[in-house]
Structures are given as C-alpha cells and as structure tokens.
Amino acid sequence: MTMGNVLGMVGAALAVFLACAGSAIGVSRTGQAGAGLLSKNPNKFVDVMILQALPATQGLYGFVVAFLAVFVKIKFGANMNHLTYEEGLSMLILCLPVGIAGFASAVLQGSVAVSGINMIGKQEKQLVKAIVLTAMVELFAIFAFIVSILGVLQLGVTA
Amino acid sequence: MSYVKMSKIRIVGLRAERNVIMNVLERSGSFEIAPTGELGAGERVRETSHLDKVTVRRSRLGFAIDFLNRVCAEAGRPNKKPAGRAVMGYDDFYDVAAKEYELLAAVDELEKISFERVEIKSQISKLQNLNRRLAPYKSVEARFSDFRSTDSAAAILALGPSAAPNPLSDADFPSHAENYGCAEGTLIGVIVQKADRESALERLSAAGFAPCPFDGDSVPAEAIARNDAEIARLENRDAELLQAALDYNRYIDEFMTLFDVLGLEVEKSEAELDFVRTNSAFVLEGWAPEETAGRILDEVRSKTDNVVTAVCQIDKDDKPPTLNTNVKIVKPFEGITNMYSAPAYGEIDPNPFMSVFFFVFFGIILGDAGYGLVLSVLCFLALKFIKLEKSVRGMIQVFGICGVSAVVAGAVFGGYFGIAGAPALWFNPMDNPILMLAVSLVLGVIHLSVGYGINMVKKIKNGHIADGILSVIFIYMIFIGVGFFALNLIIPSAKWLTTAALYTLAAAMAGILLTNGRASKKLGGKIIGGLSGLYGLINLFSDVLSYARLFGLALSSGAVGLAFNMLAAMFFTGPVGYIIGAILLVVLHSLNMALSLLSAFVHNIRLQYLEFYGKFYEGGGRPFTPMGGKTKYVRFQ
Numbered sequence: 151m152t153m154g155n156v157l158g159m160v161g162a163a164l165a166v167f168l169a170c171a172g173s174a175i176g177v178s179r180t181g182q183a184g185a186g187l188l189s190k191n192p193n194k195f196v197d198v199m200i201l202q203a204l205p206a207t208q209g210l211y212g213f214v215v216a217f218l219a220v221f222v223k224i225k226f227g228a229n230m231n232h233l234t235y236e237e238g239l240s241m242l243i244l245c246l247p248v249g250i251a252g253f254a255s256a257v258l259q260g261s262v263a264v265s266g267i268n269m270i271g272k273q274e275k276q277l278v279k280a281i282v283l284t285a286m287v288e289l290f291a292i293f294a295f296i297v298s299i300l301g302v303l304q305l306g307v308t309a
Numbered sequence: 310m311s312y313v314k315m316s317k318i319r320i321v322g323l324r325a326e327r328n329v330i331m332n333v334l335e336r337s338g339s340f341e342i343a344p345t346g347e348l349g350a351g352e353r354v355r356e357t358s359h360l361d362k363v364t365v366r367r368s369r370l371g372f373a374i375d376f377l378n379r380v381c382a383e384a385g386r387p388n389k390k391p392a393g394r395a396v397m398g399y400d401d402f403y404d405v406a407a408k409e410y411e412l413l414a415a416v417d418e419l420e421k422i423s424f425e426r427v428e429i430k431s432q433i434s435k436l437q438n439l440n441r442r443l444a445p446y447k448s449v450e451a452r453f454s455d456f457r458s459t460d461s462a463a464a465i466l467a468l469g470p471s472a473a474p475n476p477l478s479d480a481d482f483p484s485h486a487e488n489y490g491c492a493e494g495t496l497i498g499v500i501v502q503k504a505d506r507e508s509a510l511e512r513l514s515a516a517g518f519a520p521c522p523f524d525g526d527s528v529p530a531e532a533i534a535r536n537d538a539e540i541a542r543l544e545n546r547d548a549e550l551l552q553a554a555l556d557y558n559r560y561i562d563e564f565m566t567l568f569d570v571l572g573l574e575v576e577k578s579e580a581e582l583d584f585v586r587t588n589s590a591f592v593l594e595g596w597a598p599e600e601t602a603g604r605i606l607d608e609v610r611s612k613t614d615n616v617v618t619a620v621c622q623i624d625k626d627d628k629p630p631t632l633n634t635n636v637k638i639v640k641p642f643e644g645i646t647n648m649y650s651a652p653a654y655g656e657i658d659p660n661p662f663m664s665v666f667f668f669v670f671f672g673i674i675l676g677d678a679g680y681g682l683v684l685s686v687l688c689f690l691a692l693k694f695i696k697l698e699k700s701v702r703g704m705i706q707v708f709g710i711c712g713v714s715a716v717v718a719g720a721v722f723g724g725y726f727g728i729a730g731a732p733a734l735w736f737n738p739m740d741n742p743i744l745m746l747a748v749s750l751v752l753g754v755i756h757l758s759v760g761y762g763i764n765m766v767k768k769i770k771n772g773h774i775a776d777g778i779l780s781v782i783f784i785y786m787i788f789i790g791v792g793f794f795a796l797n798l799i800i801p802s803a804k805w806l807t808t809a810a811l812y813t814l815a816a817a818m819a820g821i822l823l824t825n826g827r828a829s830k831k832l833g834g835k836i837i838g839g840l841s842g843l844y845g846l847i848n849l850f851s852d853v854l855s856y857a858r859l860f861g862l863a864l865s866s867g868a869v870g871l872a873f874n875m876l877a878a879m880f881f882t883g884p885v886g887y888i889i890g891a892i893l894l895v896v897l898h899s900l901n902m903a904l905s906l907l908s909a910f911v912h913n914i915r916l917q918y919l920e921f922y923g924k925f926y927e928g929g930g931r932p933f934t935p936m937g938g939k940t941k942y943v944r945f946q
Binding site for chain 2: 203207295
C-alpha cells in the first residue's frame, strides 16, 4: 500500500466520521425534544419523525463520499490502486468539505429542528414551516457535498 | 385552471324560520356563511344560551363515543377505527337527529355506568391495599382485638424485619413471646406485665418492629377472606356494567352521526351570533359560487314566502373565499400550496405550474425507476384498499403520481435500485456529474423564469404594463447572456457567442441600473434603486445555485443505493449468505428509499415555496369551506 492510499483513506474516514458524528448529535437532540413533545401529544409522532430525520442526511453524504473514495477510487482490497502521495493528499483535502461542513450543518440543523418541534407543539399545522426552516440549513452541507463528491469522482488516480 | 367567481348573498328572513332557511343552505353544500356587515337597523346579539346547551350535549356524546371505544377495547373486541368519514344522505342524517331523545337517554345511562365503574375501581383498589397490609398477619389464629391490655397484662402483636431475634429476650422485665409464621417478615406476639408495656413497645420499635395497626373483631384470615369476597362481588358488578355498556355499542354509529348533527347545530348557532337581527327578523350573509348562487336562492324562496334574498355587490373590504378548479391530476397538488398559504381570491392559481415542476424535481431527486415503481404501486394499493381522510388521500395521490416521474428519471439517468452499470437513456450522473449539475441548474433557470413570467402577467393584468415588463425582461436577458456563455463551452470555436453574451449581459445590467429605481420620484432614489437592483443579482445567482441541490440529492440517493448493493454483495456466497444478503438488500433499500423520499418532498417544497412562490405568489387566501363540511364522522353525498 502506498502513502497516497493511506492519506486517501484518512480523508474518507474523516468524511464519514465527522458527517456521521454531526448527524448523530443532530438527530439525538431532535429525538430528545421530540420525545418530550410526544409525552404530551402522542398524535404528533409522524411530524416529529420527519423533523428528526432531517439532520440524518449529512451522515449519508459523508458516507457516500467515503464509500466512493475507498471502494470506487482506491478500490480497497487485494488489487487496489496505488495512489501517489499527491493524489492521496488531494483526496484527503477533497473529503474535508463534506466532513466539516456536514458536521456543522447537521449539529446546527438539529438545533433548528428542536425549535421546530417546540413550534409544532404549540401551534397546530405548522409542520411545513418548521420543515422549510430546518431544510435551509441543509443547503450548505449540500454545497460541500457537491464539491467533495465532484472532486473525488473526477480525481485521476494511478492504477 | 382558474378560480371560481364568488357571489355575495344576503338573505333577510324571519327568526322563526331560521332553521328552514339554514337547512337549505347547509344541504346545498356550497354556501359559506360570513359575518353580516354593518347595517343601519338591527343589532348583533351575543346570546349564547342555545349554543352553550348544544355544545354541552355534543361534548356528552363525544364522551359516550370515547367511553364505548374504551370499553370495547377492554372487552377485547375493539371498534374498528373509522378510516375516514362514513358517507350518508341528508335524510338518514336527520332520521338520526330525530332520535336525539332516545340517544341522549342512552348517553345518560353510559354516564351512570362510567361513574359507577370509577367508584368500583376505587373501592377495589382500596380493598386490595387493605388485603396487602393484612397479608402478613394471616397465620395468626386469634382476633386482632385479642391483643389488648387487661388489668395486669398486655398483649402486643408486632411485625418486624425478617429473621430478627426476639428483642425482649434480654429485657430486664418478664415477657413471653410467640413467633408466628410470616413470609413478609418476623411476626411476634408478646405478653408482658401491663406496667412494662411502654418499655416493651420501645424495645420493639428500636429493633424495627411495628405494632399491628388493626384492632378489629375478626381473625386476620377471615378479614382477608371477607375482603376477597367483596372484591369478587365488585368485580362481578363491574363485569355486569361492562356488559351493559357493551350493549349500548349498538348505538355507536348513531352516536357518531348525532355528534355531527349537533356539530352542525353548533356551527349554525355560532354563525347566528354574527347575524344582525331584530326581534323577529335576521339578516344573513355568505358566499356561494356564482353559478350556484341563483339556484340556492331559488331553493330558499321555494321553502318560504317570508324572505328577501339578494346578490350583493362585492366591496373592496370583502374577502371572498378561494375555490379553484383544477384538472383532476393537478387537484391533489393543491394541498401543497395550501400548506404554504391558499391563493387569494382572484389570484393566478399557481398549482398548474407548481405541480409540473414538483413532479419533475421529485423524479430527479428520487432518481430511481425501481423506487418510483414501488412508491407508485404502494400508493395505488393504499388508495384502493384503505379508506383515507381527504387530506391524507391527497398527499398519497401526489406521491403516487410523482412515483411515475421517478420511473422516468430512473430510465433517463440509469437508476434501477442503484445497480451499477444499468443502462441509461441519456447518461449516468455518476459518470458525468458536471452534466448533471448543468441539467439541475438549467431546470432551475426554467423554474425561475416561469415564476418571473407569472409575475409579469400578474402585473400586466393589474394594469401595470411597463412595470411588469421592466421587472422581468432584464432578468431574462441575464439568463440568455449566461446561456450564451454556456453554449460557448459546448461549441468553443464560436467566438461570436462570447461577444453576444457580453453585450446581452451589459445591456441587461444597464437596463436594471436605469429602470430599477422607477418607483422613486427623486433622482437620488432612482440611483439607489438602480444600484440595489444590481445588487439583487446576487440573490438571483444564489437562487439558481440553490437548484444544485437537485444534483446533490439525486447523486446521493443513487450512490447510497450503489453502496448498499456492494455491501449486500459481500454476503453472496453459499445459501445462508444469499438469504442474509437478500434480507440486507430489502432493509437497506427501504431505508435509502425512505430518506430519499423525505429529501424529494422537503427540498422540493422548499424550492417551490422560496424560489418559485417568492417571485410572484401572494397567497393569504382562505379556502372555501361550505357549511356542513366540518363534520368528524359523517360525510354527505
């Protein structure tokens, strides 16, 4: 295995680790707030579930980038590609946007989703507004994801 | 495709005939009552005694329905939850209303039963508590009252911790102790001289023993048996009452109908609070679609002669309700707009436009023919076999229709359950991500252009022709200019494209700078308006960029599907491996489909609400809600 492969996999690990950690924080916070609301109003389960699922997508973006990096680009396994030092470092750097922005966006989206849950607890039929407010935060993770995935997919690697 | 014109109706009638008139209006199914405007004569009387009475009766029925559902569930044969409202004709409806006296008597009985059962429950739990406390003493064969003081001696029964030694064995006064068998602790009976009673009690309590709190004239085992018998009697009575309550379950359908009958009565009485009235007459106003208004008024006049009806002029201050007619396939999408805000009366109905883009974007984000097919089939089955409430039904219809879009998108972009290397009619986004990004942004430009276009049409319709054209034309020029640049990337040799692009963009910017301040009268205001218009182009840029999410989400759902397939394929060796792999595939793809569906809905409505509706839509309308529509259990034919 080359140093480039190691660097590339460090990048993939960072992408999936940071993004998934962020999603875990966001989803768990939302879940706690949701359970509080459900204890008073069990009928809101579907609404709460939708809001809780929103911060989960960043983890998915990180997973996709890491997966493509490790299994499509490096082709991890017996006959893997041999990335040069520069290629590996590029891959690492390209993985960072989805990791870092994904982490921040998931945690903060979780906070907005918690507020959204408070809102639907107090007001009837405000789910859509809560969703739209929460979805706003996601755009930045999507931008980061696009940069990461375009970069990783387009990165030329030594076979 | 367009909004329905409303007529404002005014009816003056006798108060004695209020019910006759109101029933006609209610049955028409297309009359919405509105507070009567200020009139010269008459007054608004907030007389709520009738309303209060009806409300009480209605809530008693609500209790009875709830109670019956609870007892049926308790008896192990729960009432089927009505999946949507029962369909019913008006005649059947009022047959039930005529039985109100009988039904309310049944409600009375149910209330008594409920009350008695609560009482029985509390008695049983009291007795059970008592028995729990009596249980440790059951091996004592003497009566509680036998443990008392005589002239010279005192007998004490005390309960202490398990395996505790006799605390009086080393006392400095004579005592006799007897150990009774007791599973819950150590139960001892002691006899001491009366003079030593206090010190004995002290020693006992120091060792953790508590004197028996009971002093009845019965042997403990007898007392327990007596209580058990009483509990059994009460439980019997409770079972009887449960049966009696179950017997009333035959009324439940009628209860539900009557609940709605009274609900309509509440609606009518509430409306009446807003009528202007005199001692014997009232004035009623409301809205009806223009084409049915005449028929409704004819109907009212046919019932009574003592009535004056009129179709009034719509004032500036009036807020008519909105009723839009859309083709059948667009109809379900109205729900999406109404979640944001219903169109204002007379506003261009955005649904025909929105639904097309919603459909396309949904397909691109889900991006998988397999998921689309599964979604459509599931929605179709749900619509066919489950009775659903109207609003839920609309949403399921939207998803079912949009599943078709995902099938098309999957075929175009080669998405079939994320299988790698599946054929694509056009191209696979994983192989050519940049082109997919371009497709997303171009779709965004089209979406925005339609939004701006509707805004222009709206302004022109309102008579602001120049304003309408000027506010939109330069944006279009910018889009065209950028389009020339993009073409230049595809056809690099065409130098003239760059030139054309530059000239178009320059002209557009000059146009914005010169005209965007047109609303301001002063020169300074015009300059600032022009500059802020140029600055606003940044917003336009970010609007277009926002559609990059289509690309990101499409790619993520496709790539996750691919990843899951590779994961499951790792298990594909040997029969057990194939079974595990197959289960894994179903679970993982369900998860991916669910998350993609969420994105397809959430990000789609965001694009519609913010990017699209932000350009032209006002909303703030109030959907037309005719009388008799707000029922809970019954729906009219």
